[in-house]
Structures are given as C-alpha cells and as structure tokens.
Amino acid sequence: MTHPIFPPDKLAKVMELITHYPEGKQKSAILPILHIAQDNFGGWLSTETMDYVAELLNILPMEVYEVATFYSMCNTKPVGKYVFEVCQTGPCMINGSEEIIQYLKDTLHIEVGETTSDGLFTLKTVECLGACGYAPMMQLGKFYREHLTKEKVNAIIEECRNTAATNN
Amino acid sequence: MVRKLLLEKAHLEGIRGYDVYRREGGYRSVEKALGEMTPDQVTDEVKKSGLRGRGGAGFPTGMKWSFIAKPEGVPRHLVCNADESEPGTFKDRYLMEFLPHLLIEGLIVSSYALGSHVTYIYVRGEYSWVIDILETAIGEAKANGWIGNNILGKGFDLEIYVHRGAGAYICGEETALLESLEGKRGLPRIKPPFPAVKGVWDRPTVVNNVETLAAVVPIILIGGEEYAKIGVGKSTGTKLISTCGNINKPGVYEIDMTISVEDFIYSEEYCGGIPNGKKLKACIPGGSSVPILPANLLLKTVKGEKRLMNYESLADGGFVKGSMMGSGGFIVLDEDQCVVKHTLTLARFYRHESCGQCSPCREGTGWMEKILRNIDTGKGKMSDIDLLWDIQRRIEGNTICPLGDAAAWPVAAAIRHFRDEFEWHVLNPEESQKRNYGLAHYADPLEPAVAAV
Ligand SMILES: Cc1cc2nc3c(=O)[nH]c(=O)nc-3n(C[C@H](O)[C@H](O)[C@H](O)COP(=O)(O)O)c2cc1C
Ligand code: SF4
Ligand code: FES
Numbered sequence: 306m307t308h309p310i311f312p313p314d315k316l317a318k319v320m321e322l323i324t325h326y327p328e329g330k331q332k333s334a335i336l337p338i339l340h341i342a343q344d345n346f347g348g349w350l351s352t353e354t355m356d357y358v359a360e361l362l363n364i365l366p367m368e369v370y371e372v373a374t375f376y377s378m379c380n381t382k383p384v385g386k387y388v389f390e391v392c393q394t395g396p397c398m399i400n401g402s403e404e405i406i407q408y409l410k411d412t413l414h415i416e417v418g419e420t421t422s423d424g425l426f427t428l429k430t431v432e433c434l435g436a437c438g439y440a441p442m443m444q445l446g447k448f449y450r451e452h453l454t455k456e457k458v459n460a461i462i463e464e465c466r467n468t469a470a471t472n473n
Numbered sequence: 474m475v476r477k478l479l480l481e482k483a484h485l486e487g488i489r490g491y492d493v494y495r496r497e498g499g500y501r502s503v504e505k506a507l508g509e510m511t512p513d514q515v516t517d518e519v520k521k522s523g524l525r526g527r528g529g530a531g532f533p534t535g536m537k538w539s540f541i542a543k544p545e546g547v548p549r550h551l552v553c554n555a556d557e558s559e560p561g562t563f564k565d566r567y568l569m570e571f572l573p574h575l576l577i578e579g580l581i582v583s584s585y586a587l588g589s590h591v592t593y594i595y596v597r598g599e600y601s602w603v604i605d606i607l608e609t610a611i612g613e614a615k616a617n618g619w620i621g622n623n624i625l626g627k628g629f630d631l632e633i634y635v636h637r638g639a640g641a642y643i644c645g646e647e648t649a650l651l652e653s654l655e656g657k658r659g660l661p662r663i664k665p666p667f668p669a670v671k672g673v674w675d676r677p678t679v680v681n682n683v684e685t686l687a688a689v690v691p692i693i694l695i696g697g698e699e700y701a702k703i704g705v706g707k708s709t710g711t712k713l714i715s716t717c718g719n720i721n722k723p724g725v726y727e728i729d730m731t732i733s734v735e736d737f738i739y740s741e742e743y744c745g746g747i748p749n750g751k752k753l754k755a756c757i758p759g760g761s762s763v764p765i766l767p768a769n770l771l772l773k774t775v776k777g778e779k780r781l782m783n784y785e786s787l788a789d790g791g792f793v794k795g796s797m798m799g800s801g802g803f804i805v806l807d808e809d810q811c812v813v814k815h816t817l818t819l820a821r822f823y824r825h826e827s828c829g830q831c832s833p834c835r836e837g838t839g840w841m842e843k844i845l846r847n848i849d850t851g852k853g854k855m856s857d858i859d860l861l862w863d864i865q866r867r868i869e870g871n872t873i874c875p876l877g878d879a880a881a882w883p884v885a886a887a888i889r890h891f892r893d894e895f896e897w898h899v900l901n902p903e904e905s906q907k908r909n910y911g912l913a914h915y916a917d918p919l920e921p922a923v924a925a926v
Contacts, residue, residue: 325593332656339639340598362656375641376641396561396717396804432822433561434599435563437560447601448601
C-alpha cells in the first residue's frame with residue numbers, strides 16, 4: 306500500500322484547520338481532519354490513512370485510532386461508493402423507516418451492514434440524525450434525503466447508478 | 474399572534490446572506506453592546522431577561538455567565554453547542570440553516586460579555602451542509618468587520634471557528650463536548666471542576682446551546698426586562714419547538730410559553746392536529762430523554778388544569794404525573810402506535826450512544842434493550858417488566874453524566890403509564906405481533922384530584 310498523501314489544496318486546508326486551535330493543541334483538529342481524510346481516501350480510514358493523520362498532527366497513531374473507533378461517522382472498514390444511512394430511531398420508526406430499510410434490503414439484495422458485490426452501495430442503519438419532522442429519512446454523502454418513499458428510494462438508486470456510470 | 478423574536482424573518486428571501494440580513498436590522502445588537510455597554514452590562518441584561526438554557530437543562534444563562542472564572546492571563550472561551558442529537562430535536566439545525574447570521578450575531582455579543590476571543594461552534598458532523606452555511610456566513614461577517622480585530626473600533630478581537638463533530642450523541646453533554654474539542658474520545662468528565670473554571674484546555678469555558686445564544690440578540694435589542702415580560706413565570710421569552718411523529722404539520726415553531734399543549738397540537742398555526750382523524754395516545758414533549766405522558770396527563774395536570782407549553786407546567790406533577798420541557802423535541806404518538814416498540818427504539822439509541830465509562834449505564838442500557846426486544850417480539854415474561862423497572866432504577870443517579878438518567882427515564886415512564894400494554898404483550902405473544910394494543914384508556918378523563926391530607 307502506498308503512503309497516502311493529501312493533494313495540495315487539501316493539505317492547505319488541513320494546515321489552516323490546525324491554526325484554529327492554540328499552539329500545542331493541534332490535536333484538537335483531529336475530527337475535522339479525519340473527515341477530510343475519509344472523503345479523500347475512498348470513504349474510509351485505513352491504518353495507513355490514520356498513521357498519516359497522526360504524522361500531520363504530530364501525535365501518536367494510537368491517539369488517532371482511539372478517536373476514529375469512537376465516532377460513528379468514522380468508517381474503519383471499507384464501504385461502498387454510496388452509503389445509505391437510514392435513521393431507525395422512534396420518530397422515524399413511527400413514520401415507516403422499517404419499511405424503507407426492508408425495501409432497500411430487498412432491492413439491493415444485502416443486509417444491513419453489507420455492501421453490494423459491485424461495491425456501489427452500503428446499507429447502514431443509524432440513530433436520530435435531527436430530521437425527525439421530515440421522516441423517514443437517510444443520509445447520503447453530504448446531504449439528507451427526507452420524506453422517503455419507495456419511489457424516492459428507486460429514484461435515488463437510479464441517480465447513484467447514473468452518476469457512477471458517468472464518472473467511470 | 475405570538476411575537477416572534479427569533480424566526481420572524483426566517484422566510485424572507487435571501488435572509489441567509491449577509492446583505493439582506495443586515496438590511497433587515499441585523500448586527501444592531503453588536504453595535505449596541507460594543508458601542509454602549511460594558512461586558513458586565515450585557516451579562517446583566519441577560520440575567521434580567523430570565524433566559525434559561527435551551528439545550529435541555531434550562532439553567533439560567535445570565536447566572537451561568539457570571540460564574541466564569543477570570544484568572545489573570547488565562548484565555549476564556551465560549552463554545553456553542555450545536556451537537557443537536559436528542560431524538561425529536563431539530564430546532565438548532567433550522568435556526569442555523571435559515572438564519573446563520575442570527576447565531577453569529579448572538580455569538581459576537583455573548584463572546585464580548587464573556588471575554589472570549591476565540592469562540593467555537595461544535596456542530597454535529599452529520600450536518601455537513603449546515604457547516605458550509607455557517608462558514609460562508611462567518612466569512613461574510615468577517616469581510617464586513619463584525620469578526621476580526623478591533624471590531625467597530627472598540628478594541629474587541631474575536632475569531633469564530635466551526636468545529637465539526639463525527640457522530641456521537643454523548644458529545645452534546647458539555648464536558649464530553651470539551652473532550653471532543655480537544656481531539657479526544659467524547660468521554661464526559663467528572664464535575665467538579667466545572668467548565669466555567671476548567672473547561673477546554675483547562676481554560677474557563679462557557680458552553681451554551683445554539684438557541685440560547687441566538688436569543689441574546691433580541692434580549693439586547695429590546696432589553697432584558699421587556700424580554701422577561703413575554704411568557705409566564707420563569708419561562709420567559711420565546712421557545713423553539715420541533716414537532717414530529719403523528720401530526721399534520723411537523724416542523725419548527727416559535728412559541729411564547731403561554732399556549733396550552735392542546736392548542737399547540739390541534740391548532741392550524743402549529744401542529745395542525747393528528748392525521749386521518751386518529752386519536753392522541755401519548756406524547757414525549759421535550760426530546761427522547763423526558764418522560765412520555767399518556768394523552769390525559771399530557772393535556773391536563775393532575776389538578777385538572779390545562780397543561781401549558783412551558784418549563785413549569787410541563788413539569789407539573791413531577792416525574793410521576795408530569796414530564797419536562799427538555800430540548801423542545803415534541804414527539805406525538807397516535808392510537809396506532811406501540812409504546813413498547815417506541816421505547817425499544819429509544820433504549821437501542823441510548824445503548825448505542827453510551828460512552829461506556831460507567832458500568833450501570835454501559836450494562837444497563839444493553840440489558841434494557843434486550844429485554845424490551847424480547848417483550849416486543851412476543852418472547853417476554855411477566856417478570857421482565859419488573860426486571861426492567863429494577864434496572865432503570867439502578868442506573869438513575871449512579872453515573873458520571875446524565876445520559877444514564879436520560880436512558881432510564883423513558884423506560885421508567887413507559888412502564889409507569891403503560892404497564893397494561895407491556896403486560897398485554899407478554900400475555901398475548903402472538904396477537905401482539907399482528908396488531909397494536911391501541912388507545913386503551915390512555916385518553917380517558919383524569920380522575921378528580923384528591924386534596925392532599
Ligand atoms: C447526553 C447529553 C446530550 C446533550 N446534548 C445536547 C445537545 O445536543 N445540545 C445542547 O445544546 N445541549 C445538550 N446537552 C446539554 C449540555 O450538557 C449543556 O447543558 C448545554 O449545552 C448548556 O447550554 P444551555 O445552558 O444554553 O442549554 C446534552 C446533555 C446530555 C447529558
Ligand atoms: S452515564 Fe453513560 S454516557 Fe455518561 S459517562 Fe457514564 S457511561 Fe458514559
Ligand atoms: S428519529 Fe430519525 S431523524 Fe430523528
């Protein structure tokens with residue numbers, strides 16, 4: 306595995322982030338930097354990526370592992386290109402999140418936590434994302450998809466397939 | 474019509490941007506505070522307003538500010554808590570998404586009062602587009618001289634940074650938030666020392682909720698006394714409520730705290746009633762951590778008075794016959810909802826979010842989830858209900874942070890008010906998989922209050 310390296314613009318952003326915290330407290334920038342790293346290196350944090358972040362922050366790799374394994378947004382295992390994170394907490398459940406999760410399982414032929422064999426989709430269940438009034442909902446990349454129905458789910462899957470096809 | 478102090482302009486076109494916001498009178502509270510007031514006067518105004526923390530605990534904000542330690546030569550910090558992750562709660566997101574400059578304006582005035590020259594907004598990681606909105610607004614405010622060095626030529630310097638979290642409800646708890654801001658796992662600290670003395674990087678720190686800090690703007694503009702005239706008793710000013718579940722108009726509403734719960738649910742101005750002519754069964758009025766109430770106890774207090782949407786009235790009757798204002802996350806359940814199942818999703822939430830430091834919370838939340846799952850799927854025993862009660866009782870009060878209590882209370886309240894529904898599940902394992910228990914007697918009129926002897 307080659308040593309991961311940020312492109313110059315990302316590296317500049319990382320250096321800028323570090324200046325947000327007092328001198329000697331650069332470790333504070335860890336979460337914001339892990340987000341950039343995860344986006345940049347395939348949607349997850351490999352040991353190599355975490356070691357690189359440790360190097361940038363001048364802290365022990367262990368300090369990065371400790372943090373990455375604590376926060377649910379840090380993927381410490383590979384994920385598909387598109388991760389469907391469906392909320393399953395009470396308010397979403399009342400509004401049909403279980404049906405949406407079942408429909409996704411049936412349509413993608415995977416269980417929760419799995420990735421489709423083409424590496425395109427991962428299905429996850431998550432807890433309340435702060436969109437309870439717009440339920441059922443899921444997070445897809447940077448944005449929320451709200452008021453989900455089976456039709457909307459179909460459209461979203463199509464949309465992902467199309468973007469993946471054009472980007473290849 | 475209720476006087477809107479926060480959301481009045483939320484729907485104006487372009488209000489998210491600086492120009493419209495400023496044209497509409499934005500940043501006048503900064504001019505007033507920095508121009509005419511000392512930091513202590515700002516704090517006094519907030520004290521007079523009676524403003525109580527909008528993050529859940531309802532602690533008086535002015536008093537909290539006056540506790541901040543001021544050791545010579547040690548920087549102080551204001552940290553805005555935008556971790557918003559309590560199920561049912563999405564008001565801060567709304568405020569930041571539509572009125573980012575209102576929050577920034579509040580942050581500038583509050584930072585001035587507290588002497589914070591570097592202020593952080595800790596935003597839950599999932600709100601990533603909100604972070605972009607905030608960063609754009611901060612950029613605009615900076616370009617227009619509201620952030621930076623020597624603001625308005627008054628010698629006050631301030632930087633505001635957005636800090637992105639990464640998915641952990643526990644980081645909403647203020648000491649866990651500070652740990653997380655230091656780049657560590659979000660493990661709550663033992664108090665004391667309190668953040669006001671030893672907060673982030675051991676510096677005196679005040680942590681306040683988004684809505685709390687936004688409310689400082691109208692307080693400075695109209696004055697603390699005027700602000701305190703709105704509302705009732707110790708519930709002063711206006712409050713944002715996010716509503717969800719079985720209602721016609723889910724969303725975020727600004728109320729003054731004199732409206733009754735019944736009017737709030739059924740009026741067109743707010744929730745708009747329950748869809749499909751269904752009946753109200755239960756409600757969790759202040760976010761998932763507060764006790765659930767059956768319809769009859771929700772609408773009326775034990776004394777038979779109308780319950781109002783404010784701190785005191787929602788808490789009337791204590792934990793046995795009342796609930797709490799909490800974070801203002803209002804979850805409505807209609808007659809078709811199953812309380813056992815809903816409670817199970819909350820138990821799963823708390824098990825998932827427990828940081829694992831205290832054994833009662835770590836183990837207890839797991840047990841409660843398991844037992845509730847058994848009952849929900851028709852595999853429960855009668856003794857499980859007592860076991861659940863016993864477990865929640867052993868968590869409450871025996872942990873480092875209030876997440877343990879927050880996990881115990883919903884289970885306790887569900888058993889307290891809906892025990893017959895739990896028993897029905899146990900006694901009818903097959904039927905309970907096919908239909909819900911329904912409304913039962915939960916909406917029946919309350920028995921007349923008996924005078925205490
Ligand atoms: C488990 C837990 C989660 C919390 N989550 C939040 C939150 O997301 N946002 C918030 O403002 N306060 C949250 N709080 C309350 C904070 O600890 C703190 O009281 C609050 O931010 C203080 O601000 P306020 O006085 O303006 O309400 C949480 C508390 C606990 C125990
Ligand atoms: S009560 Fe739970 S969440 Fe809070 S510190 Fe203890 S284990 Fe962690
Ligand atoms: S319960 Fe799903 S977003 Fe809150």
